[in-house]
Amino acid sequence: MKFEPVIGIETHVELTTASKMFCGCPVEFGAPPNTNVCPVCLGLPGALPVVNHTAVEYAMKIGLGLQCEIAPHSVFSRKNYFYPDMPKNYQISQYDLPLCIDGYIDIETDEGSARVGITRVHMEEDTGKSTHLGAGGRIGAGSQTLLDFNRAGVPLMEIVSEPDLRSAVQARAYAEEVRGVVKRLGVSDVKLEEGSMRFDANISLRPEGASTFGTKVEVKNMNSLRSVQRALEYEIKRQAAVLEAGEEVVQETRHWNEEDGTTAAMRSKEEAFDYRYFPEPDLVPIAVDEAWRSEVASGLPELPAQARERYRAQGLEPTTAGLLSREVDLGRVFEDAVGAGADARTVANWLTGEVTAWLRKESLLLPDSHLDGAALAELEAMVGAGDLSATAAKDVLGGVLSGEGRPAEVAESRDLIQVSDSASLEPAVDAVLAANSDAFEKLKSGDHKVMGFLIGQVMRSTGGKADPAAVTRIINERAG
Amino acid sequence: MPIDIDIAKVARLARLALSDEELDLYRAQCEVVLEHAALVQALPTEGVEPTSHPLRRTNAFREDVVTECLDTEEVLAQAPDRDGNYFRVPPILEEP
Numbered sequence: 001m002k003f004e005p006v007i008g009i010e011t012h013v014e015l016t017t018a019s020k021m022f023c024g025c026p027v028e029f030g031a032p033p034n035t036n037v038c039p040v041c042l043g044l045p046g047a048l049p050v051v052n053h054t055a056v057e058y059a060m061k062i063g064l065g066l067q068c069e070i071a072p073h074s075v076f077s078r079k080n081y082f083y084p085d086m087p088k089n090y091q092i093s094q095y096d097l098p099l100c101i102d103g104y105i106d107i108e109t110d111e112g113s114a115r116v117g118i119t120r121v122h123m124e125e126d127t128g129k130s131t132h133l134g135a136g137g138r139i140g141a142g143s144q145t146l147l148d149f150n151r152a153g154v155p156l157m158e159i160v161s162e163p164d165l166r167s168a169v170q171a172r173a174y175a176e177e178v179r180g181v182v183k184r185l186g187v188s189d190v191k192l193e194e195g196s197m198r199f200d201a202n203i204s205l206r207p208e209g210a211s212t213f214g215t216k217v218e219v220k221n222m223n224s225l226r227s228v229q230r231a232l233e234y235e236i237k238r239q240a241a242v243l244e245a246g247e248e249v250v251q252e253t254r255h256w257n258e259e260d261g262t263t264a265a266m267r268s269k270e271e272a273f274d275y276r277y278f279p280e281p282d283l284v285p286i287a288v289d290e291a292w293r294s295e296v297a298s299g300l301p302e303l304p305a306q307a308r309e310r311y312r313a314q315g316l317e318p319t320t321a322g323l324l325s326r327e328v329d330l331g332r333v334f335e336d337a338v339g340a341g342a343d344a345r346t347v348a349n350w351l352t353g354e355v356t357a358w359l360r361k362e363s364l365l366l367p368d369s370h371l372d373g374a375a376l377a378e379l380e381a382m383v384g385a386g387d388l389s390a391t392a393a394k395d396v397l398g399g400v401l402s403g404e405g406r407p408a409e410v411a412e413s414r415d416l417i418q419v420s421d422s423a424s425l426e427p428a429v430d431a432v433l434a435a436n437s438d439a440f441e442k443l444k445s446g447d448h449k450v451m452g453f454l455i456g457q458v459m460r461s462t463g464g465k466a467d468p469a470a471v472t473r474i475i476n477e478r479a480g
Numbered sequence: 481m482p483i484d485i486d487i488a489k490v491a492r493l494a495r496l497a498l499s500d501e502e503l504d505l506y507r508a509q510c511e512v513v514l515e516h517a518a519l520v521q522a523l524p525t526e527g528v529e530p531t532s533h534p535l536r537r538t539n540a541f542r543e544d545v546v547t548e549c550l551d552t553e554e555v556l557a558q559a560p561d562r563d564g565n566y567f568r569v570p571p572i573l574e575e576p
């Protein structure tokens with residue numbers, strides 16, 4: 001039987017406000033443990049939360065960026081559970097009246113384009129961080145747990161999608177697009193590896209053509225965009241095998257294991273959690289009127305979907321345009337380079353190819369490198385003028401990225417300038433033709449197979465610096 | 481209106497270890513509270529705005545400004561156990 005996956009994704013995003021959601025402690029990654037804490041975020045008796053105005057505006061931006069409606073009236077609720085990284089024994093979240101509802105984003109994959117519904121975006125606070133010490137460092141196997149409450153109370157947004165995704169590829173595209181939107185909005189640093197953006201998925205299978213839903217499984221611990229796709233691919237295969245064997249999928253939470261490439265059930269609970277939500281009595285409701293909504297809306301930057309349209313109009317392929325629209329740093333340099341007169345496709349291919357690969361290898365972000373739009377335009381002009389070969393240009397690009405200088409300086413110091421003027425090349429060509437007269441005779445009698453050999457000899461004698469197009473032209477002239 | 485309550489579940493959720501006698505005592509007490517709530521719930525509330533807060537106020541905000549934190553030593557002085565700058569607690573057996 002053919003099965004159709006039904007996938008919904010929950011995305012958690014930490015905001016880059018200066019202070020926490022309900023207190024003035026700083027939001028910062030990597031501070032010494034338990035230094036950014038106060039009576040509010042430690043849940044000390046009598047301490048009262050006060051909502052961070054900027055966090056609400058950031059949340060509105062995310063909602064508007066995902067085409068949501070902003071609720072005129074929304075309320076914070078208490079989500080009750082006992083876990084040591086929640087010092088209050090409840091998390092302040094939103095439940096029945098979230099800030100943003102009913103949005104969507106459009107995604108594009110090799111499987112076509114799709115619109116994915118956004119059910120809601122709500123505000124909550126992050127938990128503290130626990131480190132489990134003991135056998136294997138595994139949850140449940142530890143002998144003790146260490147707690148750091150610096151992260152407790154950091155503004156956290158939860159973005160819930162509709163179960164509209166139908167493949168692992170779509171799920172990854174959705175995650176990439178949400179990340180791109182949030183990144184362009186500038187309200188989070190969206191670092192998956194540091195946990196400032198996290199994805200959980202709900203996935204079930206149903207017979208193709210069915211309209212009912214199968215039993216769903218929640219998959220957690222997917223720490224990269226690639227692992228979102230891999231984990232769901234694995235889970236689709238696993239559930240299909242269970243169903244084909246005539247068994248039933250167990251409703252449970254499964255942990256993705258990056259090393260094994262498998263998901264495994266987490267320790268099963270004695271009973272389903274009952275969070276006993278109720279309105280947070282320490283906080284009054286949030287009322288957003290049209291004036292406030294439109295003030296925030298008017299401050300929104302261009303979104304990836306709009307940038308993608310512009311880039312497509314400049315002749316870029318869908319995947320290239322998509323990448324530049326989501327990775328706003330790359331997009332900015334691309335636009336600067338094109339603005340300085342560079343060819344859009346050449347520059348886009350460098351950015352999504354060599355530049356992205358270099359940044360990944362060096363674990364750097366584009367603004368940390370020495371590359372800017374003007375440098376890319378200069379490089380492209382050198383290739384266009386025949387001063388650099390396509391291969392040499394990539395070499396120069398590496399030099400520019402690592403701070404060796406402007407493209408012309410790097411090309412000069414790495415001795416990569418291509419020779420294309422006839423006056424400089426003719427002596428080298430003539431020498432090669434004289435030394436290889438047999439081959440030259442064959443060429444003259446119409447055997448064009450030897451052309452490559454002759455060009456290769458010239459390239460060799462010039463240390464690879466001759467412009468192959470110019471060399472070909474001169475040889476053809478000599479052959480008459 | 482008789483109300484059924486799974487008092488053992490409520491106790492488990494609150495992490496309270498109660499004896500059978502205590503369970504009976506609290507069951508009876510909670511039932512009275514729930515019966516009262518059921519009475520209120522039976523009132524006709526069509527067209528009445530739900531109240532999520534007794535104060536008729538909205539939008540109590542603070543500016544996004546960093547204020548001083550507690551001294552870490554003072555914080556950890558309250559901890560039952562510590563390891564360097566961390567609170568130390570017994571191993572966690574369940575995920576939330």
Ligand SMILES: [Zn+2]
Nearest residue numbers: 023025038041
């Ligand atoms: Zn605090």
